[in-house]
Amino acid sequence: DAAKAKLLEELPKTDARDRAQVIWALAVLEAREASDEILEAFRTGLIARIDGYDPRVVARAIGVERLISDELLMHEEASVRVLTAHSLAEAGDPAVVEPLIRLLESEIARGDEGRNAEVLRSAAVGLGRTADARAAGPLFRALESGAGNRRELLDALSRSVAGPALAELLKRATSERDRRDLTRLVAATHDARVADALAAMLDDKDEEIRQIALYGLAEINDPRAQPLLLDIA
Numbered sequence: 001d002a003a004k005a006k007l008l009e010e011l012p013k014t015d016a017r018d019r020a021q022v023i024w025a026l027a028v029l030e031a032r033e034a035s036d037e038i039l040e041a042f043r044t045g046l047i048a049r050i051d052g053y054d055p056r057v058v059a060r061a062i063g064v065e066r067l068i069s070d071e072l073l074m075h076e077e078a079s080v081r082v083l084t085a086h087s088l089a090e091a092g093d094p095a096v097v098e099p100l101i102r103l104l105e106s107e108i109a110r111g112d113e114g115r116n117a118e119v120l121r122s123a124a125v126g127l128g129r130t131a132d133a134r135a136a137g138p139l140f141r142a143l144e145s146g147a148g149n150r151r152e153l154l155d156a157l158s159r160s161v162a163g164p165a166l167a168e169l170l171k172r173a174t175s176e177r178d179r180r181d182l183t184r185l186v187a188a189t190h191d192a193r194v195a196d197a198l199a200a201m202l203d204d205k206d207e208e209i210r211q212i213a214l215y216g217l218a219e220i221n222d223p224r225a226q227p228l229l230l231d232i233a
Helices: 002-013 019-028 032-044 055-062 078-091 094-109 117-130 133-145 150-160 163-172 176-188 192-200 207-219 223-232
Strands: none
Touching: 002 019, 002 032, 019 032, 019 055, 032 055, 032 078, 055 078, 078 094, 078 117, 094 117, 094 133, 117 133, 117 150, 133 150, 133 163, 133 176, 150 163, 150 176, 163 176, 163 192, 176 192, 176 207, 192 207, 207 223
16 A cells, blocks of 8 residues: 555656556555546556456446446446446445446447447346346346347346246236246246236237246146146146
8 A cells, every 4th residue: 555655646657668557556556546547547458468457456446436427337438338337246235236227228228239238248147136126127128128138137037026026027028028938937936926927827828828827836836727737637
């Protein structure tokens, strides 16, 4: 820490010979006073070739307060949004739920041309890690929009949303694919509270959905599965 003041003093005098090393040293020392320079060095790739480079060091140096600001969540540079998404996702803390939701929804709104797959992936994974029910709606909208990796979005939903809330999302699903995947998630909860939602799918026009719902009811010993199970037997 004794080096911090001297490094900050030298920072304005640096050039191509030593700027990367000085900025990286300040990042390692978590010098918030140099957060603008650290972020710019990250954005341009100046410090990426440093021995032992780790983007988590950059995130710690910038600080959570700045990471959750719209300045970084909505940054035009995809690399900055990726850093932000990775850093927030690793936190796994309820405090990052709202910022991750803003990040996910703003990324979806960028459209097919402007979206970054890694931002979407990290935001979804981070929301799944928090196991926070507030993630249900945004993850569902991401699933419906076709943005991001479908498997990761479904995994995040299964981690963060309880059976009854998944059953409510199932009611809102419109495409066959979404309805099929959500029926599978609902059945996989083995939660007796979703029995009515699964029973409602026994008359569905889609044969696969009917089968998923049937075996889901059987797993929770719901008697409404018996007649169809006997037919199959």
